[in-house]
Amino acid sequence: MAIKNLQDLFSESLDETQLTAKQKAVLRASLKLFSDKGFDRTSTSDIAQLAGVSEGTVYKQFKTKDGILAAILGPFVQQVIPRAASEFSETITATTYPSFEEFLRTVIKNRIIFVIDNQRQLRIVLQEIITDNNMRQTFTKLIQELVSGPLGQAISHYQQAGLIVQWPVLRVFRYVAATIMSYAIPVALAGSSINTQKATDEAAEFLLKGLKP
Amino acid sequence: MAIKNLQDLFSESLDETQLTAKQKAVLRASLKLFSDKGFDRTSTSDIAQLAGVSEGTVYKQFKTKDGILAAILGPFVQQVIPRAASEFSETITATTYPSFEEFLRTVIKNRIIFVIDNQRQLRIVLQEIITDNNMRQTFTKLIQELVSGPLGQAISHYQQAGLIVQWPVLRVFRYVAATIMSYAIPVALAGSSINTQKATDEAAEFLLKGLKP
Amino acid sequence: MAIKNLQDLFSESLDETQLTAKQKAVLRASLKLFSDKGFDRTSTSDIAQLAGVSEGTVYKQFKTKDGILAAILGPFVQQVIPRAASEFSETITATTYPSFEEFLRTVIKNRIIFVIDNQRQLRIVLQEIITDNNMRQTFTKLIQELVSGPLGQAISHYQQAGLIVQWPVLRVFRYVAATIMSYAIPVALAGSSINTQKATDEAAEFLLKGLKP
Amino acid sequence: MAIKNLQDLFSESLDETQLTAKQKAVLRASLKLFSDKGFDRTSTSDIAQLAGVSEGTVYKQFKTKDGILAAILGPFVQQVIPRAASEFSETITATTYPSFEEFLRTVIKNRIIFVIDNQRQLRIVLQEIITDNNMRQTFTKLIQELVSGPLGQAISHYQQAGLIVQWPVLRVFRYVAATIMSYAIPVALAGSSINTQKATDEAAEFLLKGLKP
DNA sequence: CATGAATGAGGCTTCATTCAT
DNA sequence: AATGAATGAAGCCTCATTCAT
Structure with missing residues (x-):
């Protein structure tokens, strides 16, 4: 699970300025939940709910749950x-x-x-x-x-x-x-x-x- | 969600001498897997397999997956x-x-x-x-x-x-x-x-x- | 005496329905993808990508994915x-x-x-x-x-x-x-x-x- | 998706005699549904329902949906x-x-x-x-x-x-x-x-x- | 005691479709 | 007309847990 290597981190890291408000909300919610409960104990549904978006939106920009982690940690x-x-x-x-x-x-x-x-x-x-x-x-x-x-x-x-x-x-x-x-x-x-x-x-x-x- | 508090740990902690060989195998396998991959990334089926027992046996002594963690950390x-x-x-x-x-x-x-x-x-x-x-x-x-x-x-x-x-x-x-x-x-x-x-x-x-x- | 190529008839019918260039591209992409991977294994996003249009455009003329199939097979x-x-x-x-x-x-x-x-x-x-x-x-x-x-x-x-x-x-x-x-x-x-x-x-x-x- | 190659088919093919009644029911239901509606138009929930088992049971023996197909076609x-x-x-x-x-x-x-x-x-x-x-x-x-x-x-x-x-x-x-x-x-x-x-x-x-x- | 088949809730992910810009 | 972000239903799959044998 989770991040694979530094290379991935770099390649997956993205320019925050080109994220929509909702996608930033996804990142913010994920940061809070991952750090509070841990990556594995946070469900994508948790994230969607806290971010106030649909689960589909979570995946529009960040192709996988790992992708969200990469976007945060990159x-x-x-x-x-x-x-x-x-x-x-x-x-x-x-x-x-x-x-x-x-x-x-x-x-x-x-x-x-x-x-x-x-x-x-x-x-x-x-x-x-x-x-x-x-x-x-x-x-x-x-x-x-x-x-x-x-x-x-x-x-x-x-x-x-x-x-x-x-x-x-x-x-x-x-x-x-x-x-x-x-x-x-x-x-x-x-x-x-x-x-x-x-x-x-x-x-x-x-x-x-x-x-x- | 893993361990609740120290009290639980105390009450759930058990005398290792009372455990059968298979139950000890379960603990040994769990210790290895939990420490290698993390508690959340270890499935009870992983444990059963590494311990060489059936999934039912895992649950005979340790009522839940959290119970195994308690038995190890207790x-x-x-x-x-x-x-x-x-x-x-x-x-x-x-x-x-x-x-x-x-x-x-x-x-x-x-x-x-x-x-x-x-x-x-x-x-x-x-x-x-x-x-x-x-x-x-x-x-x-x-x-x-x-x-x-x-x-x-x-x-x-x-x-x-x-x-x-x-x-x-x-x-x-x-x-x-x-x-x-x-x-x-x-x-x-x-x-x-x-x-x-x-x-x-x-x-x-x-x-x-x-x-x- | 030789049979008319289906391609000819196909484009004729496209002209009749006054499709834009992009919409024709959608049909062309769909024909390729449907025949290569099958209807069910082709996503509308696949089609949009191959046709070089937005997903919205795919739905402008053909109300549903079945509509595209009908437009091809009709x-x-x-x-x-x-x-x-x-x-x-x-x-x-x-x-x-x-x-x-x-x-x-x-x-x-x-x-x-x-x-x-x-x-x-x-x-x-x-x-x-x-x-x-x-x-x-x-x-x-x-x-x-x-x-x-x-x-x-x-x-x-x-x-x-x-x-x-x-x-x-x-x-x-x-x-x-x-x-x-x-x-x-x-x-x-x-x-x-x-x-x-x-x-x-x-x-x-x-x-x-x-x-x- | 679906089957990868002949090798897979052979290796995945299993002895029907060692399947439980429910697992055979899964195979029977899958055979009917796949042939009637097609593999892609059949959901694993459809299969479970027709077989009269839980979705989990579908996956106990046949690790993936493709696995069911392989078990049938093998x-x-x-x-x-x-x-x-x-x-x-x-x-x-x-x-x-x-x-x-x-x-x-x-x-x-x-x-x-x-x-x-x-x-x-x-x-x-x-x-x-x-x-x-x-x-x-x-x-x-x-x-x-x-x-x-x-x-x-x-x-x-x-x-x-x-x-x-x-x-x-x-x-x-x-x-x-x-x-x-x-x-x-x-x-x-x-x-x-x-x-x-x-x-x-x-x-x-x-x-x-x-x-x- | 031990087994492992069975369960079903819930997790991750995809995708047809809509709609504000 | 065109875009693409957003949606949410539904799909595939995993897994802790139970129970008949």
Whole structure:
């Protein structure tokens, strides 16, 4: 079931601007139901009802139930890396002598906001990662790209500048990611809100200590 | 719709010794299938087939499909987690004023082994936490008890001894848990194996630095 | 002398009903799809797509999907077959007492060409004859008229002239029709082409022997 | 949709004796409905209703609607050649100096009875041959096997004995088949009954004349 | 106890048809 | 006239659950 691979996600992802009001309603209803009850516990009839359309309309644009999932997750998945990547490189390149702290704060805040903005999508992704092998592979690949790509380069950069400890990039990434997750996951699961600034400060403080050379 | 609440779990939980060979086969098959494909994507016919029994037999002992889930998760929630908690306190209490590092290593190793040993059950629990409100509440409560209970006391203890930084207990717990998770979750999800000792060493090293007073 | 192609008659009737270019495209697409996949396995959306028009346009002229079938089969059943029959009798009557062989060759060639020219319509008609009771009755009546009408008279004529065996007209018709079909049906079904002249020669040779007095 | 190929037919064909009464009722109802209204115009709900079972039961044994078709047509298709083949060779082998007439009568009577016994199946097959490419191929292959196999050998045998005209085997087969069909098809389509003996006599008489050396 | 045939509600999907633009 | 989004009935199929053997 569910999404097959990243390729599919990209190809199936569509321009939201060309959707009709009803089709957007379908997407909105699906996002809510999938994240609340889970993909498998949401019927297409549930979606139609909440969206206030007929079941036929659900299928006019999104050929299958999986297609709806893809339409929801496509934009999300695409943002997981690219947006972060470009902001990273900008941060690093722009500032001639950037402090590691500044970089860390940018990354942390950026990702926490991303999670807050995409709570529902994140919950759906979590579901799929647990139950769907292909989704798991897709995200494993995504993380590998992130580590061997922009984020990994940034970490190397600060290591060479002697600003952080000389651990393998993957290990540093592990702790940064885990610390961010420690604030993000409760938000995604409980839907509770947090003080972004305070969370950023706390996480940065801890990581700076933990990654000091 | 899967598990309702902890009470049900307790009442429905059963003594494994009373089960016949076939009924145990049903549980074993269910554990594998639920953790591999997810509860909703597993049919009772799948279970019967993998267990090598008739569909009727599946229903003889476990009145419903939810009943099977309860039979699997019941012992896990009812016994394993509380038992783990008590082992914690014993470790802490028994060791007369151990070094914080020693404590940390025990906790970390303990939890990593726990995850490795209970990968399948954990994945099922994760599924339910994400899709089931009651399960989520149950686990939120469990964590609160842990923080305000034995683990929280241990952290306070080390703080008063001036061995770790004076942050709120919840914040310290957050980082400890996140760091452990950073090693445990990939194992639980991908089923990959890790070097427990190396993971323990690394995690302890990082946390000791990050939590230094 | 040669039979008018059904295609010609078909487009004539289209001109009469003042169909627009798009509506003709609908009929053309329907003819292809109905004959290739069958009426029931062709969707109106298939038709719209192949015709290059919107689904709404399909329904502008032809109120229902059955209406399209009627528009295709109507001319065929109501005009083409009777007209063919009359052309048939003209052939027979006009030729003043030809030899039976000459008559036979004309009939055979005539029908084989007809089948080749009208493969698609024929396949649709065959479908309907098999699944639709009314179509079956219509067709049965048509054959009866043919046997008791012009074709029957021709056969009687040659019997009285002592040129063919004295079997009941229906029986003679049966063999003539079957022999023609043995060449025509493979063409209609497989869409394969045949050497019309050779087929005519062979069929005539066999029938002449079999129907010798 | 419908049947895919001969291989599928064979593998899906099942031993009728191991079907329950209800499953046989499903087959019986399907046979009637498919042959009366056509495969595509018969819904699985129609079948369940006529069979007096639930829709679930329809799918317990026959995994798909196509599966029902295969279960009906499998035995039929298997009989088209094998039974005829064995009887042919017996007829030829057993009789030391068999007359061609005797052989012809056996074949004709055999096939007419086969058609009468399998009217409904034949109508279904005709439907599928017209609308389904694979079914068409399956039957084309079947006929080729028949011509190049037992029946072809028999014809050659009688040609070498100087009992029938020296036409290519395929041509002789064409006329024999067509003549039989001329009696069989009306029966299959109209469901009318015929006098088997009379039909056999007539067909044999005509063919003997037409195929005389 | 065990079996597996049977059930029927409900899920996903298709499609002929309508109608506002 | 043409469009294509929208509809909803109906089709195929799955599956948790029951029950006679």
